[in-house]
Amino acid sequence: MxxxxxxxxxxxxxxxxxxxxxxxxxxxxxxxxxxxxxxxxxxxTPQIALDAVKIHSLDILAYTRSEGSEGFRAKLANYYKQNDIEVDPNDIIVTTGGSEALLFAFGSITDVGDEVIIPEPFYANYNGFSTASGVTVVPVISKIENNFALPPIEEFEKLITPKTKGILICNPGNPTGYLYSKEEIEKLASIVKKHDLFLIADEVYREFAYDGIEHYSILQEKGLEDYAIVVDSVSKRYSMCGARIGCLVSRNKEVIKTALKFAQARLSPPTLAQIASEAALETPQxxxxxxxxxxxxxxxxxxxxxxxxxxxxxxxxxxxxxxxxxxxxxxxxxxxxxxxxxxxxxxxxxxxxxxxxxxxxxxxxxxxxxxxxxxxxxxxxxxxxxxxxxxxxxxx
The missing domain is CATH 3.90.1150.10 (Aspartate Aminotransferase, domain 1)
Structure with a gap:
């Protein structure tokens, strides 16, 4: 057999x-x-998103552009601007959920056998994505005793080898709910620049920050233009898990150029779900x-x-x-x-x-x-x- x-x-x-x-x-x-x-x-789910699908005027449910529709990416760029993140629509690739965005990121920056350092515990599917990509996860353990805060930078440095291509964080964290501080992001920024690595941040829970603490994106950190890759999604933000719409965001033109080839190979993200997701961006505060x-x-x-x-x-x-x-x-x-x-x-x-x-x-x-x-x-x-x-x- x-x-x-x-x-x-x-x-x-x-x-x-x-x-x-x-x-x-x-x-x-x-x-x-x-x-x-x-x-x-x-x-x-915001009613505005559901209504957008109900009242669409499409005669043919056709492919969109591989990187996502131009109008949706323009509105996404405006959304990020409202969150103090300056990106261009061309810095964004719309994906089939945040999952595909992470797969595109792994595909664009790693080869089989390369390593990515991840503070654990981490979103369980990172193990699956790394296996699918032939990437080795190198864990650095965070502990319940200090609420799963970022481990000391020295612990990261001990793990860096010639095969290390990046560090991946989830902020705020799934499964811990930990919210990284600006100071912790700065420490990560320092180490990726020192060792010429990528910093990938899964920021799908950006809006869910509590106790008066504001989320700080790696895209807000100065000097990370060539190093920062953000994975994002509408799933949790607008309670639209079934839409399966996410995006990959980076100012690194080579990363976006490479990820686009992966996007072209799967043709395009879902059309109706993009319509709903674009409308969801109008959701009031x-x-x-x-x-x-x-x-x-x-x-x-x-x-x-x-x-x-x-x-x-x-x-x-x-x-x-x-x-x-x-x-x-x-x-x-x-x-x-x-x-x-x-x-x-x-x-x-x-x-x-x-x-x-x-x-x-x-x-x-x-x-x-x-x-x-x-x-x-x-x-x-x-x-x-x-x-x-x-x-x-x-x-x-």
Missing amino acids: PKISNKGLLMPESPIRKLVPYAEQAYKEGKTVYHLNIGQPDIK SYFDEVIDEYVERRNVLIEGLKNIEGVKVAEPKGAFYCIAELPVKNSDDFAKWLLESFDLNGETVMVAPAAGFYSTPGVGLNQIRIAYVLNIDSLKKSIAILKEALKVYKD
Whole structure:
């Protein structure tokens, strides 16, 4: 029988989605499952985006330009300008989600066997993208004890080799909710310039910054014009995960020129989704004000509730809508399965994401989970109560 590729065998499962069959079985058994495992917001998509698709006047659903429609990229450039980021429409390539933007970035700056340094825990699919690209992830561990702040720059320097092509961060972070400060970005800028590396920032959660702290983009940092690559997306910003529209942004003309070849190979990003995404850029600030207030309240309820569970340690997120919690269990993967298979509180249980899948260092994060606080307050309170009771009876 023909053999599957080594690349395919090495491709990791999603720690976020691999428990779905257990959840489906729980539903069949009549249980209610609160999904804390996936960053699918329950916030309504802006009506202006939905209406744009309903009222479009297209006669033919044709290809757009490979780099995305000219009008959409112009409005994206204006969006960035409003966020104190000066870029030209030609510095932007529209992609099929932020995922494709990262794949284009890897394809443009790395060869098979090259290395990218990533502070961990990190978005689990970075492991998948690196495997698909033949890139080696070199982790530098951040710790729950200091809220997953940027590790010392000395730790990065120890890991730099002739194969190192860049450093990748997620800001604010998935799965930690950590928001990098201007000073931390400056430290990263210094090291990439010193060692002639790229700095890639996944900034899809830019709007989700709390407690009066403002997001600072690598594109705002002076002197990084040739080094900075931003991955972005409409998925979380406008609660449009299903649109699958993102973009790659860089002032480095060679990066954009190279990424465009990858974009041409896949022809074009989705036409109707671009129409919706372009319209979403007209969303009023009041929408974000309400959304941020809602997420802050959810975060506060969740963090306070988790801290009141004996044996649980939790980091305090300053952005995005995730947190990492350390549980008094040996293996959170087993615990997550047990929650779905064998436990319920009044017919209800929770689905969480085991955090080991957000690390690339073996054996790290085994007793941690990622929680996405994308549910309403009442559901979060019920979820906390379920976790509290579950931990009382769970046996490793």
